Amino acid sequence: MKTALHQPASFDLLGGKLHVYRRENSRFFQCSTYLAGRNHRATTKHHDPERAIEAAEEWYLSLKVKHRSGELKGGKLFQDAATKFEGEYAALVAGERNPEYVKGHSLKLRVHLLPFFGEMPVAEITDQTVQDYRVHRMTSRKDAKTGQPKRPSRSTLHQEIITLRHVLKTARRLGWIKFIPDVSSPYKANGKVTHRAWFSLPEYNSLVEATRKRAEEPPKKRWKWECEQLHDFVLFMANTGLRPDEAARLEFRDVEIVKDPATKETILEIAVRGKRGTGYCKSMPMAVFPFQRLQARKRVAERKERGSWAGSTKINESQLSPPQPTDLIFPDLRHHHLNAVLDETKLKFDREGLRRSAYSLRHTYICFRLMEGADIYQIAKNCRTSVEMIEKFYAAHIKNMIDTAAVNVMKKRSKEPRPEGAAKAERPEPKREAKAKRRKTGGKYGKPAFPQ
The missing domain is CATH 1.10.443.10 (Intergrase catalytic core)
Structure with missing residues (x-):
């Protein structure tokens, strides 16, 4: 009877398309395959080779079904682009940017961006995906006392979007995507006139x-x-x-x-x-x-x-x-x-x-x-x-x-000179004077209105 130490540590199945192996210091077998343009790995959760092989074959067939139905997306993942960005950014801006600012990008990736985008192929990130992330950040955290969503500040969310844009630019330079999606807020209104807190x-x-x-x-x-x-x-x-x-x-x-x-x-x-x-x-x-x-x-x-x-x-x-x-x-x-x-x-x-x-x-x-x-x-x-x-x-x-003298300006209106020979316009008589005149002259039709 062979013990676990004498059993082979790896197997190649299905013509080399499926690999079953066991890492050091692990009692479970792992399985891996290359499909849809990237590597896939999973654990069989079995320490027995026969059961591990059976579980690996079922896992591989399920991936094939998803690939044929279009559910399995290919291409590089967002976390791959994020890893590449972190290494490049830290090396290129060393001595130019504050080290705390550089660490801030890594912190935003680890805490917020990677949990949402990490397993997503970078080519599948669209304009709507970015807006879904905004909604997620606005509604995911709840206040323990009131139960209301704890919304991050506008500047906090803006900084996270900046980090996201950096990662997407890295993916574009590497040729993993053809263009960068629009990451701007779709419903942004004209900002109010704001000011910094100062002392009068x-x-x-x-x-x-x-x-x-x-x-x-x-x-x-x-x-x-x-x-x-x-x-x-x-x-x-x-x-x-x-x-x-x-x-x-x-x-x-x-x-x-x-x-x-x-x-x-x-x-x-x-x-x-x-x-x-x-x-x-x-x-x-x-x-x-x-x-x-x-x-x-x-x-x-x-x-x-x-x-x-x-x-x-x-x-x-x-x-x-x-x-x-x-x-x-x-x-x-x-x-x-x-x-x-x-x-x-x-x-x-x-x-x-x-x-x-x-x-x-x-x-x-x-x-x-x-x-x-x-x-x-x-x-x-x-x-x-x-x-x-x-x-x-x-x-x-x-x-x-605000320059009052420049704002409260009134145009000077000059009187136009009367043309030579033009007759002066007669002013119409007021109504009261016209009625009194008719009473004295005999009314409207030339007869006295009242006996004299």
Whole structure:
């Protein structure tokens, strides 16, 4: 009697069209075949060779039936194109795109796209298939409390469609498909005029006053350094228009105090490194004093985890030193107390319900510049963005962008001169005067209306 160890590990059946084999460290036999342009594999769920062969033949015949009836689709699968895309994309954009952004594509594929499209031949993905995916994402997740669908945000779904388009473009380059299906939303209406959450002038003054008070009287003494840093952070951001991630990378050597030759004012010239690579920014004059306070504020050389940059209460003043040129201006930016101040002043949400954050200070800078009449192109250049973004998200809701003198224009109507020899048109008599005249002259038919 042969044991399982002495039994053959593979069989070729039906003239080599069907293969039955057993992998290492597995007690079940597997079967595979090549049909309709791709390989098919399955497990027989049997460890006995005879039963495994019988199950494999039944599986092969069922595939043949599906192939003849048109149910078995051929061609490369979506998961093959996704694997190819991940390898190419990571290699081609290395050093150019943020590593977290590259990982985001893989995450979207693994969590959302592959479970829906993975086993689907890439040639079978049509316009309607993409819309079916949109419906699936809008209705598949349910809220445990209310039972209502948890719809992803518009931007989240848009990013997933971008990843899907990348995979389809990869399949087209490889010759697996002839064209890319239309992945745009079929029922997209004209978007409403939206804006980014920003602070109006009274709201901004309230925020600055709250941070100033917090810097003078911090909730806890050990937070004094952080509260002073927060106050200068708000003033610095609202007068430079930097993105929070750009401010987080900013070092003291990146900022220079200069006298602007055009305005004769003292401003900051900043070398910015962030989302758009390396760029430059010129600040408002009000950003100079906060930066000088940041330069003069002493800190410890090395901070303990979850500690303060001012050190503990037991530390001596001699152990603190001014920051070095290579030090970050805003270390541990994510730990600032801005959210606490926004909650205290009830400024966390704007009139439209939009959530405010550190990014809102950049939006405030742009809106204030527009309200003062600055040129849109120069604002976009100084903020390292495009004119289209400024017009779409900022200028559309600023009332100062409407020129009243250009809108409320009335055409002057000049009196036309009367032609020479033209008779002056007689004005018709009023009805009351005509009736009184008829009474005096004898009525309508020439006779007195009443005896005299």
